[in-house]
Amino acid sequence: MTGSSLWKKLFSRIDEATELALHMAGATVRHRNPFEQLEAFRNDEELSEEFIEKWVLKFYMTSLNKLDAQTMEAFVTASKEVTPDVVRHLLGDFDWRPRIVGAYFAAIKGYTELTDIIGVHLLKSEVCYAGSGYALALATFGGDQSIEYLKMYLDFYLNRKDLWFDQGSVLAALYTISPTEHNQYLNNWRKYKSDKPYSNLDNSIAHMIRSKEVVKQLGEASS
Template sequence: MDDKEIEAIKLHVAGATVRHTAPFDDLKPFKNDFELTQDFIDKWVIPFYMNIGQSDNEWINKLTSVKKEITTDIIEKNLGDFNWRTRQTGAFFSAITNQTQFVDIIGTHLLKSEVCYAGGVYCKVFASFNLPKCVDYLNLYLDYYLTKPDLWFDQRDAMEAILYLDKINSTNHFDRHINNWAEFIKNKPYWDKEIKTDNLEKQLTVIETVRQYAC
């Protein structure tokens, strides 16, 4: 196995399962210039990444118990690692600690869509922050990725986030994308056409509960 093949395997494991060219090459993603230690991964990635999306009390209690230890450095290290597990964990940590200074890093990651799975968490985080810039990133994402029906990425998550933000902000961004959404799912017979926010709102309740917890 040559170096090129080894690198391809590494990218696949990290979550770069679909290689694509998007019109966001001018955006420079935030990336670490070092490898995370196994100790860091064992403490700040493995116990969390598979549970993002849970809403039970055990999960909430786990998050509140470690919230005071989640520093800006921990979030940066996670977001800067080229791996879906670390990136989604870093984004989620930024949400529960309400550190909105990471919006541009997360937005760039969303637009470039370099790794799988993480995008849905980015959309959830943007819905929790509810900043104009978050809406801008979601609109940019949908403007492009809804026109790419062969890229089965995080379009539904972004549509859910936009719909939710419309509901609480009395805006109407969702209608801007509804026709493209209908075209996008034509080759996806098992996708539900209707966009609902029930599950998203349940996840946002978790984030808000942990965010309001006094350390």
């Protein structure tokens, strides 16, 4: 089933095969939210196997705050060739794997023109796993537009204790841009994590800071 078909069936009545495809793509928790009227960027066609082989498979299972030397070099090599159009195609796929890689490359290359695409994906949270990548990209971009997307996310998702999404990563991203505005969410964070003993904001902040340092190193090495 193609990515474009999955987009259309995300909230409709679906058969068992579609349900499995959605789950494998990362749509494990489907929820209603106030951002449904926002139009998310979508690809018109499915990504080719060649495209996925080149731009996704080496990168999607990595954590930027602890890259080994081989993966670091692969990111540098790819970053010298990647373009905004490639990143748009990554972000426009349904699956979380291309999306998180697209967020990584957007951060590394400083493609701030993709802020709206990434910000809307973050707010809608249609697939799991990619949210930390969106948060990292917005943290790297900085500026009022990124702050606004992060705050919109926190205003809603910190009040949804039933949704264990990317609240920690987003709050950490906000901290790296604007500690003062981050502090305004600490009470809501404490309420949100009251039944989540393994949610550690200090660790999330440390990971975000380290990831931003690596993004900077990759950007400099590929320029």
